[in-house]
Amino acid sequence: MPMHALKDALSFGDLPASERIGFAIFIAFCLVFPWISKGSFAQAVMIQFLIFCLYGLGWNLIGGYGGQVALGQAKNVGMSAYTVALFMVWWDVPFWFSTPIGVIIATVESFILGYFLLRLKGHYFAIATICVSLVWQQLFVNWDLIGGARGVELPLKETPNFVYMQFTSPIYYHYFAFVLVMGAILFMNWFRKSRLGYQLRAISANEEVAESLGINIHWVKVKAYCITGVFAGMGGAFYAVYYNYIDPFSVMHLELSIMIALMTMIGGAGSMWGPIIGAMILIPMDRYLGAWLGGSGIVGVDFMIYAFMVMVIAAYEPRGIWGIIEKARRRR
Amino acid sequence: MGAKKKISRREFLKTTGSLAVGSAAFSMGWGIARAQPAEVKIGVIYPLSGSVAHAGKMSKDAVDLCVDYVNNKWADLPIPIGQWEGIPGLNGAKIKLIHADHRGEPDRGADLAKKLILDEKVAGICGCYHSSVTKTVSTVCERYKIPMINPESTSPDLTTRGYKWFFRATPHDRIFLRDFFEFLGLLHEGKVPGVGAIPKSELSKIGACTENTEWGAATREVIKEFAGKLGYEIVSDVSYPHESPDLTAEVRNLLGPKPDILMFASYISDAILLTKTMKEFRASAKMFWSQDVGFYQPKFMETFGKDIDGIMNRTVFSKKLFGVKPVAAHINEEFKKRSGVDFMGTSARAFTGMQAWAYVLNKAGSTDPEAIRQAAEAIEIPGKDLIVPWKGINFENEAGETNQNTWSSGLIVQYQNQEPEIIYPVDVATAKLLYPWPGLK
Numbered sequence: 001m002p003m004h005a006l007k008d009a010l011s012f013g014d015l016p017a018s019e020r021i022g023f024a025i026f027i028a029f030c031l032v033f034p035w036i037s038k039g040s041f042a043q044a045v046m047i048q049f050l051i052f053c054l055y056g057l058g059w060n061l062i063g064g065y066g067g068q069v070a071l072g073q074a075k076n077v078g079m080s081a082y083t084v085a086l087f088m089v090w091w092d093v094p095f096w097f098s099t100p101i102g103v104i105i106a107t108v109e110s111f112i113l114g115y116f117l118l119r120l121k122g123h124y125f126a127i128a129t130i131c132v133s134l135v136w137q138q139l140f141v142n143w144d145l146i147g148g149a150r151g152v153e154l155p156l157k158e159t160p161n162f163v164y165m166q167f168t169s170p171i172y173y174h175y176f177a178f179v180l181v182m183g184a185i186l187f188m189n190w191f192r193k194s195r196l197g198y199q200l201r202a203i204s205a206n207e208e209v210a211e212s213l214g215i216n217i218h219w220v221k222v223k224a225y226c227i228t229g230v231f232a233g234m235g236g237a238f239y240a241v242y243y244n245y246i247d248p249f250s251v252m253h254l255e256l257s258i259m260i261a262l263m264t265m266i267g268g269a270g271s272m273w274g275p276i277i278g279a280m281i282l283i284p285m286d287r288y289l290g291a292w293l294g295g296s297g298i299v300g301v302d303f304m305i306y307a308f309m310v311m312v313i314a315a316y317e318p319r320g321i322w323g324i325i326e327k328a329r330r331r332r
Numbered sequence: 333m334g335a336k337k338k339i340s341r342r343e344f345l346k347t348t349g350s351l352a353v354g355s356a357a358f359s360m361g362w363g364i365a366r367a368q369p370a371e372v373k374i375g376v377i378y379p380l381s382g383s384v385a386h387a388g389k390m391s392k393d394a395v396d397l398c399v400d401y402v403n404n405k406w407a408d409l410p411i412p413i414g415q416w417e418g419i420p421g422l423n424g425a426k427i428k429l430i431h432a433d434h435r436g437e438p439d440r441g442a443d444l445a446k447k448l449i450l451d452e453k454v455a456g457i458c459g460c461y462h463s464s465v466t467k468t469v470s471t472v473c474e475r476y477k478i479p480m481i482n483p484e485s486t487s488p489d490l491t492t493r494g495y496k497w498f499f500r501a502t503p504h505d506r507i508f509l510r511d512f513f514e515f516l517g518l519l520h521e522g523k524v525p526g527v528g529a530i531p532k533s534e535l536s537k538i539g540a541c542t543e544n545t546e547w548g549a550a551t552r553e554v555i556k557e558f559a560g561k562l563g564y565e566i567v568s569d570v571s572y573p574h575e576s577p578d579l580t581a582e583v584r585n586l587l588g589p590k591p592d593i594l595m596f597a598s599y600i601s602d603a604i605l606l607t608k609t610m611k612e613f614r615a616s617a618k619m620f621w622s623q624d625v626g627f628y629q630p631k632f633m634e635t636f637g638k639d640i641d642g643i644m645n646r647t648v649f650s651k652k653l654f655g656v657k658p659v660a661a662h663i664n665e666e667f668k669k670r671s672g673v674d675f676m677g678t679s680a681r682a683f684t685g686m687q688a689w690a691y692v693l694n695k696a697g698s699t700d701p702e703a704i705r706q707a708a709e710a711i712e713i714p715g716k717d718l719i720v721p722w723k724g725i726n727f728e729n730e731a732g733e734t735n736q737n738t739w740s741s742g743l744i745v746q747y748q749n750q751e752p753e754i755i756y757p758v759d760v761a762t763a764k765l766l767y768p769w770p771g772l773k
Contacts, residue, residue: 044446290433292383
């Protein structure tokens with residue numbers, strides 16, 4: 001990475017003080033969380049939150065900055081997760097070697113797919129990504145060589161193992177996920193100030209105008225789509241070692257793709273912090289409401305609360321929570 | 333900052349000595365408290381919402397009833413837990429269940445297992461119905477070295493992973509399918525009451541229809557394995573997505589090659605949709621067999637009424653057992669009073685799984701995980717104490733499997749006049765086989 005790019009990634013000076021303070025609080029909170037959290041469930045929810053932050057930050061590139069509603073991120077999550085799991089099951093390959101391979105596979109798939117699909121626009125592109133994602137899921141479900149519908153279970157190592165990323169304590173997973181998210185945030189900070197970032201935003205605002213400025217629209221979109229694949233791939237690799245079991249329904253399901261997009265939209269698509277805000281609200285709400293109400297016999301209330309909140313946010317401010325924050329700022 | 337104060341040797345010895353005595357006393361006290369608690373927490377993870385919530389609710393009612401029997405005196409209950417008033421081996425400690433809802437999602441199940449083990453400090457886990465969720469939950473238990481007794485997940489894989497902390501009470505799909513093919517063999521030999529010998533040439537074409545999660549996929553593989561080995565032909569092999577909104581194409585593919593035997597593995601919502609669609613097609617074959625679950629639930633029976641007659645299910649429980657197992661009738665009466673329905677295969681196994689937990693805790697006499705694990709390995713629960721018609725519960729390592737209850741066995745029942753009649757094992761059959769299957773009209 002050239003020095004100026006690194007400088008751009010590390011520099012948050014152009015952001016308002018309130019955002020910088022918010023970011024500092026976020027970092028501090030993530031760092032101390034394992035030590036202040038009450039219980040392992042909170043830590044499990046926190047790790048889920050960090051995984052979804054990673055997915056969301058990636059999706060924000062193509063869906064938020066690029067304005068292309070891609071609804072097939074789950075296939076990239078799945079491809080990378082399967083690579084890590086199968087490499088470990090078949091050849092006992094450690095996590096650190098299989099993860100780059102998984103991420104490359106997810107990225108190459110994004111490139112090939114994006115090259116063709118990104119010629120479509122609007123709803124057609126969204127529908128096409130859903131279709132391709134469903135085809136991939138069905139392929140994985142019926143492909144017996146890779147476990148088919150029965151999924152893949154990663155072999156448990158006798159002792160906690162850094163090479164295979166198998167730990168008893170969730171703290172290690174927490175910090176590893178946190179490092180991934182921090183990397184993603186720094187990348188996004190560079191990206192929004194980069195040539196690619198400006199080009200993508202120009203395309204999102206008006207494709208014809210962007211094209212008249214000499215931007216190769218198709219190529220820029222493909223690049224953004226590939227980066228989205230990288231983020232999903234990293235999240236998928238982590239998911240595989242964290243849960244030790246994957247099947248096409250947990251890592252390649254359409255619901256996962258929709259959740260990633262929905263979460264980013266609710267938080268504020270096209271804004272730096274939108275995906276994190278979305279994940280901060282939806283993930284704990286989903287997990288805690290399920291845990292509190294599900295076991296108590298009050299079944300279904302959590303779904304209702306969840307749906308109501310999504311509707312209220314969507315109706316009040318379609319630009320998501322970040323839109324509400326910006327409105328409030330302008331009023332001041 | 334004040335000047336540092338020197339500590340004399342006497343003071344040092346006094347302080348460290350009292351600390352050592354204090355900590356020893358504390359750890360002893362803690363040890364005793366841990367070994368003989370006033371209550372023992374067991375985490376129970378079932379699908380309480382989503383498309384199979386009904387089965388989860390039945391299982392929850394069943395384990396709650398079992399714990400009620402264990403914790404309180406039920407003088408007229410003719411098995412030991414009725415007299416217990418808590419776990420005798422733990423000085424009467426009561427079992428406290430902590431329920432959690434996994435919604436059929438393996439990752440949610442794993443997170444809930446961590447919550448129960450690390451936050452709630454449960455002594456063990458019970459559940460989880462879906463084989464896929466049982467897989468992730470048992471992995472968490474293995475990692476944290478906490479025992480798990482699984483009452484009802486039937487994917488054969490679960491006990492072939494060499495896990496030391498996972499115990500399965502139910503027979504698995506390989507056992508159930510072996511029973512079914514043995515039953516077909518008896519049918520060919522004319523040894524099934526109610527029908528003469530049916531030549532294999534008349535009953536050899538199989539149409540398999542299985543849902544495509546862990547359980548259905550495992551069933552599909554075992555069907556193929558047995559059919560291939562025993563000379564049956566699979567003429568249609570349909571694997572459909574669980575919770576499909578429409579199964580018309582699947583039913584068309586299933587029935588198209590006119591199979592003699594229809595074999596299913598479906599959860600309740602799929603079982604209802606499949607049967608409705610097959611009814612539209614006026615489906616017919618000579619035999620209709622299913623892997624329990626969706627086709628053997630009160631909701632299924634209520635939905636289709638007399639149309640269910642002739643459908644066969646593998647199970648571990650039938651009301652028809654009451655004649656030979658009065659304890660099952662006794663407990664079923666109380667279960668029906670509370671949940672409004674009779675025990676079925678799933679709920680009966682949930683009850684039995686929790687009963688196994690009670691016996692294991694009693695034998696362990698401690699809540700120490702290793703003591704519980706050793707007790708589970710050594711436990712031998714006699715069949716007379718159970719509501720299911722097994723020889724008993726005995727977790728063994730056998731034929732590449734670990735901690736599988738080798739004393740469990742299956743039944744095949746057939747709906748006749750909307751009642752599940754036992755037709756296999758033939759020596760305990762309560763009715764003659766209704767053959768051929770009347771079809772869906």
